[in-house]
Amino acid sequence: MWRVKIGIIVFCAVMAAGQGGAQVINSIGDENMKVPQGMKPQEQKNESPYVVDLDTETPYFQCVDSAQTYIYDHDWPMAEQWLLKAIKAEPDNPGNSMILSNIATLQRYQGKLSDAVKNYTLALDMTPHAVTLLLNRAALYVQMDSVQHAIDDYERVCELDLYNTEARYSLGVLAMERGDTKRAEDLFNEIKRINPNSGLYHEGMALLHKRNGNHGRAAELFSQVIKVQPSAQLLGHRADCYLAMKRLNDAEEDIRTALEMEPEDPYLYLLRAKLNKLRFQRDDMERDIDTAVSLGLSRDYITQSLGD
Secondary structure (H helix, E strand, O other), X not given: OEEEEHHHXXXXXXXXXXXXXXXXOOOOOOOOOOOOOOOOOOOOOOXXXXXEEEOXXXXXXXXXXXXXXXXXXXXXXXXXXXXXXXHXXXXXXXXXXXXXXXXXXXXXXXXXXHHHHHXXXXXXXXXXXXXXXXXXXXXXXXXXXXXXXXXXXXXXXXXXXXXXXHHHHHHHHHHHHOOOHXXXXXXXXXXXXXXXXXXXXXXXXXXXXXXXXXXXXHHHHHHHHHHHOOOHHHHHHHHHHHHHOOOHXXXXXXXXXXXXXXXXXXHHHHHHHHHHHHOOOHHHHHHHHHHHHHOOOOHHHHHHHHXX
């Protein structure tokens, strides 16, 4: 029997699926790790002080170890099956909360959203104060357009963790999408109070300025965040601001860089279609529209965005 941190047994692998923000949990208790909005799951060091006596020769551990192998291979269905076997082997194991959470994340990657909600909820029944579980389920509710359920989870996170900026950012974005810009600004200012240097504060305010048509200020704020943590999403937002200001060369550069990072993001092809429209390059615009449609954007939405 080895004395190890509980987090060692679950998912040290990189999980690079693109479902938007779900986080693999590799420690149990109230102090789970957090991932900022918009980040994909990535390899993380387990810094939890929670240490248990763990027999690595048990069927439970071997099932989890097998699941981790399939995680490395991005074989989500097989990883899910091995984690289910682990729970079946030891149904009363207190580590099953994080096992259930990881099963839910794998199900989310496979598009099994209803099953994922059920398993996040089962995990939360076992560890109701787990902030990461609440953040994961909230993000899933957003994906499923269950906005009020998402708001409830994010607000619960804020109650449990007075310094959590991710939940406040998400609540701010949801408020902005409902047209409550005052509430959004208040939430973003709470982030600034918690951490004056927070990139989430600058990103939130950038989105707010963009929504209000202040594209110059929005571009400045996006630039501050991009300088520290560039992403295709942020570059796309700044490119959209540049297009509104007719800074076409700057927009082109951002779109090109973003496409190198995320070549299958349909929104970036929509932006390039806007750019080509402004340059009167009709054939190029139509090609980008077709690509965006093939990657999942509706043609009606694209037509509305282009103003045709």
